[in-house]
Amino acid sequence: MVNVGQCFVITPARPTPTAPMCLSELDQEKTVAPALTVYFYRPSSDSISFAAASQVHRDSLSQVLVHFYPLAGRLHFIAATSSAKIEDFRDFALPNELRSLVPVVSYDASDLHELPLLMVQLTELSCGGISLGIGVSNIMVDGTCASHFMDEWARMARGDPIGNQPFLDRSVLLTADPTLPPRFKHERFVPNPLLIGQSDDHEEHNKETKIVMLHLSKEQVQKLKDIANKTRPAYIPRPFSQFEAVAGHMWRCATMARGHHPMQPTKLFIPVSIRGRMPLPKWYFGNAIMKQAACSHSGELVKQPLPYACGKMREAVEIVTEDYVKSALDDTKRQPDLTPFRTSHTIGSTTGCFDGNPNMEIISWLGIPFEGLDFGWGKCVYVGPATINVDG
Missing domain, CATH: 3.30.559.10 (Chloramphenicol acetyltransferase-like domain)
Structure with a gap:
């Protein structure tokens, strides 16, 4: 209580600027x-x-x-x-x-x-x-x-x-006027995949959501990372990170638990920092995180080993270059109304793109x-x- x-x-202890920012x-x-x-x-x-x-x-x-x-x-x-x-x-x-x-x-x-x-x-x-x-x-x-x-x-x-x-x-981080058309394909404002056989996401959206805390030991995380990197494809030279290994494992497990049709499209939304990808000042105070989508079909995700899911995440991250970010900012500015996307993932929300079944969104505080x-x-x-x- x-x-x-x-x-x-x-x-503030002293006068500060009062103009709108x-x-x-x-x-x-x-x-x-x-x-x-x-x-x-x-x-x-x-x-x-x-x-x-x-x-x-x-x-x-x-x-x-x-x-x-x-x-x-x-x-x-x-x-x-x-x-x-x-x-x-x-x-x-x-x-x-x-x-x-x-x-x-x-x-x-x-x-x-x-x-x-x-x-x-x-x-x-x-x-x-x-x-x-x-x-x-x-x-x-x-x-x-x-x-x-x-x-x-x-x-x-x-x-x-x-x-x-x-x-x-x-x-x-403001875009220029007039706003240029996006130069890349961006998934952030594309309608999310629906469950096969459903015409909307209202049924899934209205289901009760429960919060569960799952503890992973240091040894378990390392085991997942070892599994992901043991059979990592040769075209992915850099080892998978802790986040990629754990998130890829969660994506596969959730897909199995949901019992999807093998041809069910599914997205995994992950955060990508644009710090280091854009010429931002080191102590820039504002949002510098982009939401990227890794895409697959449930059948492939379940059938393939863990490196497949991790590789899909790596693909989504590595396309984020300075030009890609600028294109994404243009894409955002051209949206007529961002309100649905500000509330889409929140429990109880009835608007926007649903990030639940058959999709997922995973964030990480490991680097903060x-x-x-x-x-x-x-x-x-x-x-x-x-x-x-x-x-x-």
Whole structure:
């Protein structure tokens, strides 16, 4: 049980620009709902009180927002208490309990311009530990940028100056006028495959979605990676990664479990970072992730060994060059309405392209340095999503 105590609105410590800022095409297509993350901290050996910790968080947040002022456009900060202990979260696999540790905002009942871009909830647990729940707009940042913001916030909470200034000019990813026709085939706005015999995805879309946490050991992940690379085709010289091996395995297993017809088309949507593929500043603050689709037929996916699924993913990733990204941005700008694509994958959504059966969407936090965040009273003992709201 979480009891919300005080609620604060935090503003930047110094005046910041107030003019509207443009969103890039990659920002425009992201989901409106926020990414929800929760950090856990054990009781401090320095015996810092919750009130003092809350004050440090508020003061340092005000300071860091001077540098990351786009997030201050709409901001909520909540302090709360809970009768729970860190141990009560049972390997952090219970979404309802974790969800209570992050601020709640109805994204269905609000106009877009009224929604907060950043929400923070600091919760005192009965064991003396603290949870820090963060809700940050997916339209504003991707995981890399969120990690950058959190790292700089923690630095300032410890009394250090900012380490790396964010690059805030999103116009570097804007397309030219007039918009050019796409030069490549792009799958992001193409209707997803339907189950054979169905004329729409309403039946699948309306099925109850359950959230399950599956733990893979380091040894299991390595085994999958070894299997994927043992018979890797000669035309794929670079070894498959952990993500490719695990995601390919999940795609095959889901296809088997769904009992598809062998000729059933299926897509696997995966994120591809354009950092390093485009001349973006190192600390660019905005979305730099593209959604790519690996495509296959279920029969081939099940019949072929794991390297086949991994190879389909590699194909989808390797076509993402600078020219391909520019073409994709043009493709996005030419879409008459992106609203359906901002909500298509969210549980309960009734619009857009359904990413569930016979398709999947898999994301990875493996390359994002979220762990070890220290606000001055020790590193967090756990960080992860506060809820899983993706169907498929």
